[in-house]
Amino acid sequence: MFDAEQDEQPQHDHVFYDEYDQQQQQFDDEHGQQHQPDEPMFPGGPYDLSVLTDYEHHIAINVWNGQERRALKVVSNGKKQDKFIDIRYHLPAQIDHWINISGLRPLRRCSLHMIDGNMISAFAExxxxxxxxxxLPFxxxxxxxxxxxxxxxxxxxxxxxxxxxNVNEDLATDAAVELLGVTYDEVVTEARxxxxxxxxxxxxxxxxxxxLHERRYDCVARAYLLHLVGCTILADKSFTLVSAKYLFLFQDLDSCGKWAWGPAALVVLYDYLRDSTLPATKQIGGYLSLFQTWIYEHFPHICKRDMDEHISSMPRMFRWTAKQTSGNVAYYRAKLDALRDSDIIWAPDYDQNAVTRFIYYSELIATMLLPMPCKWR
Incomplete structure (x- = not known):
């Protein structure tokens, strides 16, 4: 009986694969698709360019052809935040209230003091x-x-x-006079x-x-919050400036907590990641502390870093401390090439009280992101 069962199994497999081949052929015929070519259009690249439509402009082609790009220029604004105001400094109650209702207070203690440009560059590729x-390989x-x-x-x-x-210099000037309480001459000098x-x-x-000295607390709060988002979730490639358009986020301080800050952080970061895939790009913006700690959470063996005891009252990012490494882009590239799915932490141990599971469209750059709690939660 055992031998008979062994003999029957290949027959069932044969029937299954015949049916699968027939269904696949029918699908290809209906959609006018051809079988996969023997060689990709670009060496080392995808066989089918119907998804990766811009692959011909991707940095990966240069890397494959031995045309190395220097590591992207990166900056952490963590020290800028620390130097702005001592975290132990007690702000007047009204200012503290506006910081609380904005939902941005956790960002005061999040940023790393060092970003690994080589590792960031390898992931950007x-x-x-x-x-x-x-x-990734898997x-x-x-x-x-x-x-x-x-x-x-x-x-x-x-x-x-x-x-x-059209937020131009004139509008930026008017906004600063109205919302930051500065004089026209002061802001004109800054704009120039x-x-x-x-x-x-x-x-x-x-x-x-x-x-703060003048007790114009609404202006103080706006200056602080604009500086905070400019150093973190809305950081650009200038590393020293923040766009005037973001001042309007804090026009009404009593309702500035209504904004979806998390999606905004992803939109900006994905936009700069898109730019980083172009061979001519030399630096990358966005909240790189978020990017690097995401790597820390999911890729435990990719680089050196220190993990402190997690304090429940602090953001989880606060537990991570970046360490100086000697690996170049090629070093991290080889590390990524060797990755297996078993090397990944797929679901980091985030505080479940701080996590909402989301279903959303992937086209964040087009601002078509629609977050909503999953039905099964």
Missing amino acids: RCHAETSSFH GEMTITLDDVRGLLSIPCTGEFFTPPA TNRGASYSFEWLKEVFFKK
């Missing part, structure tokens, strides 16, 4: 804008809203921000220095302390 994910991975919420403890649901159209509709971190610090 594997990012594809069409899927907003990293292509499949695709991406930074999700669960990661943002779990690491930063900032709101991931709420309203999406649409800045005023920056050559655009933006404010420098140093200038915002000056406004903060000047208005």
Whole structure:
């Protein structure tokens, strides 16, 4: 009986695969698809370019052809935040209240003091804008809203921000006069220095302390919160400036907690990751502390880092401390090439009280992100 069962099994397998082949052929015929070519259009690249439509412009082609790009320039604004105001400094109650209702208080203690540009560059080489994910040997991975919420403890649901159209120097000047309480001459000088509709971190610090002395607490809160998001979730590639359009996030301080900060962080980071895949790109913006601690959480063997005891009152990102490493981009590239699915922590031990599971569209860059709690939660 045992031998008979052994003989029957291959027959069942044969029937199954015949049916599968017939179904696959029918699908290909209906969709006008051809079988996979023997060789990819680009060496080392995908066989089918229907998904990765911009692959011909991707840095991966240069890497495959031996045309190395220097590590992307990266900056951590953690020290800028620490130097702005001592975390132990007690702000007036009204300012503290506005910081609390904004939902951004956790960002005061989140940022790393050091970013590994080589590691960031190696991951950027594997990012594809069409899927907003990293292509790894075992499949695709991406930074999700669960990661943002779990690491930063900032709101991931709420309203999406649409800045005023055409925020130019004139509008940036008017906004600063109205919302930051500065004089016209002061902000004109700042705008000319920056050559655009933006404010420098140093200038915002000056406004903060000047208005604190004058007890213009609404202006103090706006200067502080604008500096905070400019150093973190809305950081750009200038590393010293924040766009004037973001000042309108804090126009009404009593309702500034309505914004979906988590999705905003992902939109900005994904946008800069998209840019980093172009061979000519030399630096990357976005909240790189979020990016690097996401790597720490999911890739435990990829690099050196220290983990402190997690304090429940602090964001989870606060537990991580970056360490100086000697690996170059090629070193991390080899590490990623050798990864197996068993090397990954798929579900980090985030505080479940701080995590909401989300279903959302992947086209974040088009601001089509729709977060909602899963039905099974």
